[in-house]
Amino acid sequence: MPRIHASAQVDAGAELADGVSVGAFTVIGPHVRIGAGSSVGAHCVVEGHTAIGRDNRIFQFASVGAAPQDKKYAGEPTRLDIGDGNTIREFCTLNTGTVQDGGVTRVGDDNWIMAYVHIAHDCQVGSHTIIANSTQLGGHVQIGDWAFLGGQSGVHQFVRVGAHAMTGFQTRLAQDLPPFITAAGNPAAVTGINAEGLRRRGFSPERIALVRQIQRLIYRQGLTLAESLRQVSALQGTAPDSEADLALMLDFLGDAGRGIVR
Secondary structure, X not given: OOEEOOOOEEOXXXXXXXXXXXXXXXXXXXXXXXXXXXXXXXXXXXXOEEEEOOOOEXXXXXXXXXXXXXXXXXXXXXXXXEOOOOEEOOOOEEEOOOOOXXXXXXXXXXXEEOOOOEEOOOOEEOOOOEEOOOOEEOOOOEEXXXXXXXXOOEEOOOOEEOOOOEEOOOOEEOOEEOOOEEEEOOOOEEEEEOHHXXXXXXXXXXXXXXXXXXXXXXXXXXXXXXXXXXXXXXXXXXXHHHHHXXXXXXXXXXXXXXXXXX
16 A cells, blocks of 8 residues: 555545655645655655656655646646656656647656756656756757756757767757767857767677767768768668667757757
């Protein structure tokens, strides 16, 4: 059975699976579902149409599922979906979506979300990401799997961060950051590739070498984005072990409506 502190207020309509724990003075609303093994710390508010998966740890003072900070929001029953195995630290804020987008804010699995992070309406966060302290995601932001956002980074609304990308401390992103690429500064400037992160995830030296080659084509040859896309496309078939990496980059560059960090 769920373990609910006597001072917590859990609405009768909420669905809490076996093994869920709820800390002191926490408030859980009527449209909330929490999966087995998850814990919600003291002084949290979990509200809205919010679904939280298994084995998540939400620390004290978090606000999960509150209405979006969007003046167009008119009370529609939009959602927040959180996957399994996430850690959400103190004072984080995760808002529901808006009908102007898909109506859902999503967080995948096994994410490490540090204190004071804001995940705004309609954001789509992948899995295995690290979002460091005080990072702020504007509305409609997309974060790819295994991305790392350094502390106090700011991501402008509608910006995409590719899988395995990384930002340094206090980075301001106003344009898309492609997969594998590292950036830092205000405004952001590219500093290289996330080589250490790729090694930790089991990328072979050959795969990392191809990622470096892609990075040189995009950033070191003085090419336009369209020319870079053609040059990267020409690498297809040259490195069988890296076809998925090439496809990831080509898909990302082919949809860079805001442009990319250069």
